[in-house]
Amino acid sequence: MWFKDESYGSCTAAADSPDLYQWRPTGLAVGHRPHEGPNVFELGVGHYWMIVDEWRGQGVLRSDDLAT
Secondary structure, eight states: OEEEEGGGSSEEEEEEOSSSSSOEEEEEEEOSSOOEEEEEEEOSTTOEEEEEEOSSSEEEEEESSSOO
């Protein structure tokens, strides 16, 4: 799961869950500039995209492994 985390200065943090009931924070996921509302989806084979609201337009990021 990706979510806005104020402790990182309005950036995106991540958490993992084995059962969707117990969550373990994994740390900062995206910290390039302040943003909120991360939305992650797969488009194409092996390409994952995150769209965030940067309050000056939308930011678009891509990952091939959901970690970097």
